[in-house]
Amino acid sequence: MSQPRPFNFSAGPATLPEEVLQQAADEMLDWQGSGMGVMEMSHRGREFISIYEQAVGDLRELLQVPANFRILFMQGGGLGENAIVPLNLSRGGKVDAVITGSWSTKSTNEAKRYADVHVAASNLADRHRSLPPASSWQLRDGASYVHVCSNETIDGVEFHELPDLKALGSAAPLVIDFSSHVLSRPVDWSRVGLAFGGAQKNIGPAGLTIVVVREDLLGHALPSCPSAFDYKIVADADSMFNTPPTYSIYIAGLVFQWLKKFEYAGKSGLAAIEQRNIDKAALLYAALDSSQFYENRVAANCRSRMNVPFYLRDERLNDAFLTGAKARGLLQLKGHKSVGGMRASIYNALPLEGVQALCTYLKDFEAQNG
Amino acid sequence: MSQPRPFNFSAGPATLPEEVLQQAADEMLDWQGSGMGVMEMSHRGREFISIYEQAVGDLRELLQVPANFRILFMQGGGLGENAIVPLNLSRGGKVDAVITGSWSTKSTNEAKRYADVHVAASNLADRHRSLPPASSWQLRDGASYVHVCSNETIDGVEFHELPDLKALGSAAPLVIDFSSHVLSRPVDWSRVGLAFGGAQKNIGPAGLTIVVVREDLLGHALPSCPSAFDYKIVADADSMFNTPPTYSIYIAGLVFQWLKKFEYAGKSGLAAIEQRNIDKAALLYAALDSSQFYENRVAANCRSRMNVPFYLRDERLNDAFLTGAKARGLLQLKGHKSVGGMRASIYNALPLEGVQALCTYLKDFEAQNG
Structure with a gap:
């Protein structure tokens, strides 16, 4: 490219660092002398395992993910997780949800198919243009989790501080959909039980979903949860119960390395x-x-x-x-x-x-x- | 690359045509003058829509998929489909399965979580080294479908002719897992209700799943089926209910074009x-x-x-x-x-x-x- 690239304001899939794309292009036919492109490697071979381990380690370091959280590389995007989260965490019981825009609305509607969902607060009357103060949320005792979309991609509303559910009197873990601002800022893990995000906004290619989940939340999936989407099964197999989206993980890993050096x-x-x-x-x-x-x-x-x-x-x-x-x-x-x-x-x-x-x-x- | 590439016999993710990888490398930073790489394009933009439509059309042409079948681009791989198929097709009723190796065994075990599964035939006694003749299969009346893995990747057993269930007295649609031989040979669609396959063997990158499904089988998902994996919802949205794995679809499309010219x-x-x-x-x-x-x-x-x-x-x-x-x-x-x-x-x-x-x-x- 002799001339500068245009500026791409897509909401996702979205622009990637030029250095990352250049390295991916350079390594397309031969990754580091292996004689294989990354797309062509067995996910069980030592070459790809090294790519996977580097990516997980770098993401953990960048986001300062505590040791009692697992990092999972999954598939199905945010809309897939809207079902996968209640399948894994709701135990068929109560879920509290905060409506702040299009994405939290979608998450709430999908969760209703698996759990007793209560809208604890909503900014709908304000057309999704402000955030309902956490002190006004109507949280229930015994909720299995509280769902929040920490950045609404369509409405442009962001939580600049995550709610402290304990201070609000709730013992439930907080679930955040951080798809569209993951890695743009730190995460206060002391306030979070699970975070998920599609990669195609701030990380890499569509088709990779990042899940960061506290270990005590693993192992409670409903019987109807597909094995490939059961967090415990995925965690126990280091995200290789099924073949993971290897090339997307590789690109994400390059983005993590770019961020570390930024x-x-x-x-x-x-x-x-x-x-x-x-x-x-x-x-x-x-x-x-x-x-x-x-x-x-x-x-x-x-x-x-x-x-x-x-x-x-x-x-x-x-x-x-x-x-x-x-x-x-x-x-x-x-x-x-x-x-x-x-x-x-x-x-x-x-x-x-x-x-x-x-x-x-x-x-x-x-x-x-x- | 001045010297020839090594020969890569991986079972998947697997070797890709050198021409495909070269074109992908060349277009990584700028797809056809658009100023964007394919990974950076909105899936709703006209550039990616053209890539998607070309890929679907080329696959339909290559496999001569009849007009009453839909082609879906999904996520979750073969192991995901092992749950997604019974979630969509079993109606919670009877499923007949034929065991011919490791993959059909996995499919059968996962389906048991959603349906009354009956093993109609098995080659286990023969250690997965032969195929039980279709005439010996114990098929049940009223089965919602019959599952077969048409090529067993681990055991090296392939159906060179698909069973004619009608001739065997069964009215059930045949479901084939054709992950590891899709596009290596034609498919007799008159004998098939649904075919699925992970892309990472004969098509492209891991993380893309191909589903080809007869239209009358859409719309019967169990209530617990996640929306993102409900074939009818996916079909109605032209595989864009959630953000599809866009880059994997692009690579698959390049492979389809390579095949058409082969x-x-x-x-x-x-x-x-x-x-x-x-x-x-x-x-x-x-x-x-x-x-x-x-x-x-x-x-x-x-x-x-x-x-x-x-x-x-x-x-x-x-x-x-x-x-x-x-x-x-x-x-x-x-x-x-x-x-x-x-x-x-x-x-x-x-x-x-x-x-x-x-x-x-x-x-x-x-x-x-x-």
């Missing part, structure tokens, strides 16, 4: 990427807020650092906006069909320069059309 | 690859049978064209055999741990020259050690 503003690793994410988000929200031409509708205290939905106040200009963006190499800015408008997903791999270019375009388009 | 012995496409598979298998079995040093233990009429397990009569030489093979660029010949010995998986992408090189090595090693 430096920004005098910081390194996850702290560095978090700082850059803070700076990118601040830049973009400031550009939107300073204009009467665009608007972001999410309450300031829970705006997502990853997914920034915004609207042109004159929506007749939407098509022209997208056409002009593409001409400048700003790709996939169209909003989700369920909410319309625009959305800039500014995941880890999207450079600061991408947000700067978008902000410049916002100004220029407004100047021409405002 | 020429051999005056034939083209699937007929050509089948002829080469016949020739490769004949060469290897002849080499084994002509020796007193090696043995393949499977009955001649049901030997797999894809997976050839064999044994050195003096098993103390196993390690030396594998070391010598690797030194000649003949990789991953070790047999499955459950049966020991050796196994040469000679899938579509393994060239004739690979089998020739293996046959030469068989002779040379015998000459040195026999």
